[in-house]
Amino acid sequence: MSEVVLSIRDLEKTYPGGVQAVRGVSFDVHQGESVAIIGSSGSGKSTVLRCINRLIEPTGGVIELGGTQINTPRANVNEIRSRIGMVFQSFELFAHLKVLENVTLGLRHVRGMSKSEADKVAMEVLERVDLLERVDAYPGNLSGGQKQRVAIARALAMKPEVILFDEPTSALDPELIGSVLKTIRGLADEGLTMIIVTHEINFARDVADRIVYLDKGLVAEEGPSSIINNPKTERMQRFLASMNEEH
Numbered sequence: 001m002s003e004v005v006l007s008i009r010d011l012e013k014t015y016p017g018g019v020q021a022v023r024g025v026s027f028d029v030h031q032g033e034s035v036a037i038i039g040s041s042g043s044g045k046s047t048v049l050r051c052i053n054r055l056i057e058p059t060g061g062v063i064e065l066g067g068t069q070i071n072t073p074r075a076n077v078n079e080i081r082s083r084i085g086m087v088f089q090s091f092e093l094f095a096h097l098k099v100l101e102n103v104t105l106g107l108r109h110v111r112g113m114s115k116s117e118a119d120k121v122a123m124e125v126l127e128r129v130d131l132l133e134r135v136d137a138y139p140g141n142l143s144g145g146q147k148q149r150v151a152i153a154r155a156l157a158m159k160p161e162v163i164l165f166d167e168p169t170s171a172l173d174p175e176l177i178g179s180v181l182k183t184i185r186g187l188a189d190e191g192l193t194m195i196i197v198t199h200e201i202n203f204a205r206d207v208a209d210r211i212v213y214l215d216k217g218l219v220a221e222e223g224p225s226s227i228i229n230n231p232k233t234e235r236m237q238r239f240l241a242s243m244n245e246e247h
Ligand SMILES: Nc1ncnc2c1ncn2[C@@H]1O[C@H](COP(=O)(O)OP(=O)(O)OP(=O)(O)O)[C@@H](O)[C@H]1O
Pocket: 015, 016, 017, 019, 020, 021, 039, 040, 041, 042, 043, 044, 045, 046, 047, 048
C-alpha cells in the first residue's frame, strides 16, 4: 500500500457548549487515495474536516500530515492550510475579485509568486476544471457549478498534499451537480489524494477507494466502496435507506 499522507488517531472534539461531536475517530488516507465520509446530519463529518484543516481545535487525538503532527500549538496554521486544500459547500469565493484573481490570491500571498507565475498556474488549473473562457468573470455572474469549480481550481493551484471536500454539491441545483462531480471524479482518476464528505452515495461508491461511515461521532463502518452494498453493515444500510426515502 502507498504511503500514508494523513493519519487521524483517536480524534475528539467537544464543542464549548458540551456537544461531543467527534468521540474517537481514526483513519488513514494514503497517497492517491480518495476517501468518502458519509453519515447522517450531525454525525460529525464537517467537524472532522474542520479539525484536519485547523479551522477548529480538536479536544483530543493526533492528526499527522506527512508523518508530522499538525495539531500542536507550535504548528504553523497557514502552512498547514497551504498543504491541505479545502472546498466548502458554499464556495467561499471573493465576490469583488475576478475568477483568475480568486485563484491567484493564495499563490501570490502564500506562495510568494509573481503575477505572471501565478497567472500561469491559475490558467493551467482553470483549464483542468473547464473554465478557461470565464477567467475574467466575477463570481456573481457564474452558475453555482462554475463557482464550485473555481473553488476547486483555487484549491488545486496550491498543489496541496490532500484536498478536503465538504458536501461540494449540496448547495447546487440538481442540473449543476453533474459538472462538479465530473470534475472531482477526474481529479480522483488523476490520483489526487482527497477526502470527500458527500450525500451523493452513488458517487461515493463509484469514485471513492474507501468509505468511512460516521455515526454519532464514531466510525461505525470502514472499508472499500463495496461495503455500501454489504447487507452485514446493518446500521449503515438503515442510514442509506433513510437517504433514499429523502430523495
Ligand atoms: N460550532 C459549534 N458549536 C457547537 N456545536 C456544534 C458546532 N458545530 C457543530 N456542532 C454540533 O456538532 C455535531 C456534529 O456537527 P457536524 O457539523 O460535524 O455534523 P455533520 O455530520 O457535518 O452534519 P451535516 O450533514 O448536517 O453537515 C452536531 O450535533 C452539531 O450540532
